[in-house]
Structure formats: structure tokens, C-alpha cells
Amino acid sequence: AQSVTQLGSHVSVSEGALVLLRCNYSSSVPPYLFWYVQYPNQGLQLLLKYTSAATLVKGINGFEAEFKKSETSFHLTKPSAHMSDAAEYFCAVTEKGAGSYQLTFGKGTKLSVIP
Amino acid sequence: DTGVSQDPRHKITKRGQNVTFRCDPISEHNRLYWYRQTLGQGPEFLTYFQNEAQLEKSRLLSDRFSAERPKGSFSTLEIQRTEQGDSAMYLCASSLDLEHEQYFGPGTRLTVT
Secondary structure (H helix, E strand, O other): OOEEEEEOOEEEEEOOOOEEEEEEEEOOOOEEEEEEEEOOOOOEEEEEEEOOOOOEEEOHHHOEEEEEHHHOEEEEEEOOOOHHHOEEEEEEEEEOOOOOOOOEEOOOEEEEEEO | OOOOEEEOOEEEEOOOOOEEEEEEOOOOOOEEEEEEEOOOOOOEEEEEEEOOEEEEOOOOOOOOEEEEOOOOOOEEEEEOOOOHHHOEEEEEEEEOOOOOOOEEOOOEEEEEO
16 A cells, blocks of 8 residues: 655745755555645646656756655755745655556645745 | 646535536546545545546445546546535546556535535
């Protein structure tokens, strides 16, 4: 069975500061990992994905994440926060060879950016 | 590419009524997924289709929930005899075979009074 834990339901950073959102996963087989962003009353937009190529993955809007198998982690970072980054972020996992590739999501981290 | 669309965006219904939601996936996508998202939680997988075949439905929340994708294009999710606990955002996503990236629609927010 697969699962995702996101540490911190709410993170606040100052504009221009580093953004670090934490995600740990559990999977019985090699995983595919994703970060999605959700703005209020909207669906989810894919930020980036890890599918067993490079362990450092770059996404949209300056975000990146690093897959660390030994730590079962896939933390999301951005060097300099912008006001427009304020949103909720979800980490998700699916398993290779799962057939359905259904996503299992964490509970989300709400990011606030302080001017 | 118009993206995944869902209709309606908002639905308010009284307890005990039936509701039906529609999802139109990206046109060439043959996989379609339904998720439910309650307040303060991440989306929870409900069911998925590959073309018109519903290949996973064990995660549907009860026998009051059903989904169809009759011609392998749009899909509907029906909830019969709604309960207040059904209040949530219902999300639809689509993808291509052998691709892992799911594209989400804007969701249908259901409020049961």
C-alpha cells in the first residue's frame, strides 16, 4: 500500500525567502511522485513529476524537487517565494506497474507568502 | 486543447435527492479518474475508466455512488439519496495510456443541506 505524509499543514514564508515543503512517501514498489498546486476553488495543476529519470526534477514557476530513496522523501523547494505562490500544495504517489496509476495524495500544505 | 471540464461547478441539493455530475476529459485521453476532496484533505481516489471500461470501482464510497463512461468519452458520477457527509469537491482527471500525468478539471463542489 502506498501513502504520503506532508509535514506541516501550514507554512508561512516572507516574499523572496526560500520555500521548502516536505513530503515523505511509503510505497512497496518503486514510485512515481508528483507535486500539484491548488488555488482556491480550482482544480489541481501539476508542478512537477518524478518517474525514475533524474532524481532532481525541475517544474513550472521555478519549483524543483529531489527524490531521495534512502530517505523516502520528495521535498519541494523554490529559492525565492513570490506572492503568487500562495496556494495549497499536494504531494502524490503512484506505483509503477499499478495498472490504474491512481494517485494517493497527502493532506496538503497551505503556503502563505508574507509581503 | 481545452482541458478537462466539469459540470456543474457548484451543486446545492437537499438530503435524499439524487445528483449527477459530468466530466469531459481532454479529447485524446483514454483514462478518466474520479476523486473526492473533503475540506482540509487531499483528493481521495474513487474510480477509473480505461476507455469505456470501469476497471477499478472498489473505492467508491458506497453503493449509492456509481459512475459511467458509456462511449469512452465523457463520464458521469451519480450519487443517490445524498447525505450531508457527501458534501465535498468532486474532481475528475484524465490521462493517456502509459503516461502517468493526470490532468485535473476544476471540480464540482457539492453541498448537501
